[in-house]
Amino acid sequence: MGVKKLINNVRFKTGMANCAEYMDLIHDVIDDQATPDQEVYLRRHLKMCLKCVDHLNLEQELKMAIKQKIVDRAVPSDLAESIRTKIENTTL
Ligand SMILES: [Zn+2]
Numbered sequence: 047m048g049v050k051k052l053i054n055n056v057r058f059k060t061g062m063a064n065c066a067e068y069m070d071l072i073h074d075v076i077d078d079q080a081t082p083d084q085e086v087y088l089r090r091h092l093k094m095c096l097k098c099v100d101h102l103n104l105e106q107e108l109k110m111a112i113k114q115k116i117v118d119r120a121v122p123s124d125l126a127e128s129i130r131t132k133i134e135n136t137t138l
Contacts, residue, residue: 068098076105 071088074080080088092099 065095065098065101068095069101072098072102072105076102076109 068088068091071080071084075085075088088098092102
């Protein structure tokens with residue numbers, strides 16, 4: 047067994063597998079794109095890796111914030127109406 051493989055094996059067993067690998071998975075889970083197996087795999091890592099837990103929390107907050115912003119920026123109906131009126135009154 048090569049040294050690199052050995053290190054990876056130890057990392058995996060101790061839950062210190064390459065976190066970058068889990069970052070992608072975190073995004074998939076947040077976006078509901080992950081399979082149940084992938085989610086279990088990630089949850090197992092989250093029990094041991096505070097770094098990824100932090101990342102998951104951050105991403106979730108970010109997603110919520112973005113959602114909130116989208117709701118906040120919905121065009122008010124009176125603005126839409128005034129734009130419509132302007133267009134109708136504009137002679138080409
Ligand atoms: Zn991690």
